[in-house]
Amino acid sequence: MKIIRRPEVMVAWSENLRRQGVTIGFVPTMGALHEGHRSLIRAGRRRSDALVVSVFVNPTQFGPTEDFARYPRVLDRDHALCRTEGVDVCFEPTVEAMYPKGYQTVVMVSEITRRWEGERRPHHFQGVATVVTKLFRIVQPHFAVFGQKDYQQVLLVRRLVQDLNLGVKIIICPTVREPDGLAMSSRNIYLSEQERTIAPLLYKSLKAGSEAIRKGVIEAALVQSTMAAVLKQEPRFTIEYLAVCDPLTLEPLTLVTSKAILLGAVRLGSVRLIDNLIVSPARNQRAKRLSSA
Amino acid sequence: MKIIRRPEVMVAWSENLRRQGVTIGFVPTMGALHEGHRSLIRAGRRRSDALVVSVFVNPTQFGPTEDFARYPRVLDRDHALCRTEGVDVCFEPTVEAMYPKGYQTVVMVSEITRRWEGERRPHHFQGVATVVTKLFRIVQPHFAVFGQKDYQQVLLVRRLVQDLNLGVKIIICPTVREPDGLAMSSRNIYLSEQERTIAPLLYKSLKAGSEAIRKGVIEAALVQSTMAAVLKQEPRFTIEYLAVCDPLTLEPLTLVTSKAILLGAVRLGSVRLIDNLIVSPARNQRAKRLSSA
Numbered sequence: 001m002k003i004i005r006r007p008e009v010m011v012a013w014s015e016n017l018r019r020q021g022v023t024i025g026f027v028p029t030m031g032a033l034h035e036g037h038r039s040l041i042r043a044g045r046r047r048s049d050a051l052v053v054s055v056f057v058n059p060t061q062f063g064p065t066e067d068f069a070r071y072p073r074v075l076d077r078d079h080a081l082c083r084t085e086g087v088d089v090c091f092e093p094t095v096e097a098m099y100p101k102g103y104q105t106v107v108m109v110s111e112i113t114r115r116w117e118g119e120r121r122p123h124h125f126q127g128v129a130t131v132v133t134k135l136f137r138i139v140q141p142h143f144a145v146f147g148q149k150d151y152q153q154v155l156l157v158r159r160l161v162q163d164l165n166l167g168v169k170i171i172i173c174p175t176v177r178e179p180d181g182l183a184m185s186s187r188n189i190y191l192s193e194q195e196r197t198i199a200p201l202l203y204k205s206l207k208a209g210s211e212a213i214r215k216g217v218i219e220a221a222l223v224q225s226t227m228a229a230v231l232k233q234e235p236r237f238t239i240e241y242l243a244v245c246d247p248l249t250l251e252p253l254t255l256v257t258s259k260a261i262l263l264g265a266v267r268l269g270s271v272r273l274i275d276n277l278i279v280s281p282a283r284n285q286r287a288k289r290l291s292s293a
Numbered sequence: 294m295k296i297i298r299r300p301e302v303m304v305a306w307s308e309n310l311r312r313q314g315v316t317i318g319f320v321p322t323m324g325a326l327h328e329g330h331r332s333l334i335r336a337g338r339r340r341s342d343a344l345v346v347s348v349f350v351n352p353t354q355f356g357p358t359e360d361f362a363r364y365p366r367v368l369d370r371d372h373a374l375c376r377t378e379g380v381d382v383c384f385e386p387t388v389e390a391m392y393p394k395g396y397q398t399v400v401m402v403s404e405i406t407r408r409w410e411g412e413r414r415p416h417h418f419q420g421v422a423t424v425v426t427k428l429f430r431i432v433q434p435h436f437a438v439f440g441q442k443d444y445q446q447v448l449l450v451r452r453l454v455q456d457l458n459l460g461v462k463i464i465i466c467p468t469v470r471e472p473d474g475l476a477m478s479s480r481n482i483y484l485s486e487q488e489r490t491i492a493p494l495l496y497k498s499l500k501a502g503s504e505a506i507r508k509g510v511i512e513a514a515l516v517q518s519t520m521a522a523v524l525k526q527e528p529r530f531t532i533e534y535l536a537v538c539d540p541l542t543l544e545p546l547t548l549v550t551s552k553a554i555l556l557g558a559v560r561l562g563s564v565r566l567i568d569n570l571i572v573s574p575a576r577n578q579r580a581k582r583l584s585s586a
Binding site for chain 1: 300304311312314395396397398399400401402403404405422423426427430431452453456457458459460
């Protein structure tokens, strides 16, 4: 496996392969790779001739009070995982190479980033959109793989690619979970032992919402209170949002009559956890909707 | 000459040529082509195997009170000029193809756009940065040619390319002028016969500033009043700005001790004219500066 640090070397590598008709796959990460990343890498590996994984903890997507400085950095372990999975290039630029002196450009995607994470983390998605645009131009992949765990980010990237004609196909992989349901995240290591025990309640709360919908509940408010009830069992959770949304626009729904996404964000001690679940309403609800149309 | 209207067709054309190692040159325009454009096209033609000219009156770079609706559109004449100059492709997308329903992404370059045109035309440069990013991804040129007439725009594009790793070389061509010195512009056709007679005073004012500097004036304020004096001969001019700036940052200078740029923007009736001139100080001023360093 090649380790490339300089953007111009990465560009040259990719341009050379593209001229040869090689299909380049790309998995952008912030490192501290876990089983979720492994599944993205495997999905990328299956579809590509050459696979690039980037490891870059992007400062511009962290807020001033967030965890940029303490974000886990374990390059050696990341390299080992990438080697095991047959990655061709690990691209790990420095912050200075990505944002040199005089840097002054940002990319902003508006509507899709307005709510939920965008509301709680100002500038976060601006940082994401900018670094993704840059990485796509440096790595020049034919496709890139993202995890459903960061659902709003996935929608943002799809929109960005379409709007700026970036020409990269976006592939989404299902969230990988611990046996107890907790969504894999590099930030899970921040959880204390006690917090770790109760962390799966976020997923359980989404499951409860999903079950309600499957059983025929169509009022979003009722679904929401079902989800909240699960989390309120445990006073250490602070709910940031629990939402029932349109899966394409992320606008909140009043009635769940077709496919929806349940979004959740909570604080648990010093850690912020997010998760989501796509859900389809009970068959008879869909039937009702069709007959009234 | 091929006329391409659909972005996806343009992308396919360019990708195919790039795989063959063909060098693609690009001249982005808003049409109503004049001798200034012709010089850009010729510069592009000399350096490229395949040359693309785009004709797209980009709505997002016009302010609500500006001339988007009445901007001259003369496609047949533009095609004739392109054919004469040996252009390979004229790319002329519709507004709907560039900004389809649901479009929501912008690109912003901050410091370089803060003053001068950016201050007088809010959102103008955001529109320019966004459409240039899109056009570069659609046309995928190796280099693109811009005119020095829109000097701030040129600096913006250079910064944008560097910041977002767009991988397009930017070539700047000198401003082409009418025999009486008026800088060529598609908007000159808005000038009444009377206005047209006095319009060259903007260039004369820049020339006067430049002469003063060459003769040893180093106080920017003095250069500025010299320029203003020329325009004040003619009360029909409204001066928007006359500035003596650093040619890389566009920050105003106090003393002209090395290369500078003179920027001018005026209103003449309903028309807004801009122009600029790069100038080097008198030899003895440069010597003074060196000896005091």
